[in-house]
Amino acid sequence: MKLVYTGKTKNVFELDNGNYLLKFKDDVTGKDGKFDPGENQIGLTIEGVGDFNLRMTDYFFKKINEAGIRTHFVKVNLDDTTMEVKPAKVFGHGLEVICRLRAVGSFIRRYGEYIEPGTKLPSYVETTFKNDALGDPLVTKDGLVVLGVMTEEQYDDLKVMTQQVTKIVADDLEEKGLELYDIKFEFGYDAEGKVMLIDEIASGNMRVYKDGEYIDPLKLNELFFAE
Numbered sequence: 133m134k135l136v137y138t139g140k141t142k143n144v145f146e147l148d149n150g151n152y153l154l155k156f157k158d159d160v161t162g163k164d165g166k167f168d169p170g171e172n173q174i175g176l177t178i179e180g181v182g183d184f185n186l187r188m189t190d191y192f193f194k195k196i197n198e199a200g201i202r203t204h205f206v207k208v209n210l211d212d213t214t215m216e217v218k219p220a221k222v223f224g225h226g227l228e229v230i231c232r233l234r235a236v237g238s239f240i241r242r243y244g245e246y247i248e249p250g251t252k253l254p255s256y257v258e259t260t261f262k263n264d265a266l267g268d269p270l271v272t273k274d275g276l277v278v279l280g281v282m283t284e285e286q287y288d289d290l291k292v293m294t295q296q297v298t299k300i301v302a303d304d305l306e307e308k309g310l311e312l313y314d315i316k317f318e319f320g321y322d323a324e325g326k327v328m329l330i331d332e333i334a335s336g337n338m339r340v341y342k343d344g345e346y347i348d349p350l351k352l353n354e355l356f357f358a359e
Contacts, residue, residue: 156214160176184357190215196300221320233302259272259273297317305356314339
């Protein structure tokens, strides 16, 4: 295997069959030794986090594939904490897509004068460029098209897929007595330009509440996989 990319929480290897292998790490983002999914730097290492992230990713990607939504997922190997994926190009230099079901976090910081915290939202989709130095700036559909990052059709597909995947995750969490407030995804596209869900679906990429109380991602892992 050839190492092609070293990421914060995963390393990427090229396989002989043309696919790629993602190696999940126990490193997590944070600051001053505290875990914070919103941070853009590695803060600490927590044993077992990579395994939890892979198991949740495996669980949801199988459901999403079964629903007929395009993803890069092929299979996982839980013994060595790896996931085989199809080749995919990222949009621009990397794009994050957030789906919001309630008004919290940065949404309230930006628009708090217009809406009360916790207000339900209609699967509101927003996109941000992955750029730590610029604070992951927001970008609109028109901006993405004008900048040549994607076509209008690709954006429309991305939005629909984001809302479909969010519903799958939210419905599953609801069955466990948990409520999804927002979730972050990454998308790319295949050789034909078709949009596909990539990366992972893990507790650190979502904001989940139980009985109105925020659930820490590490606690969410325990609740999600509780027998």
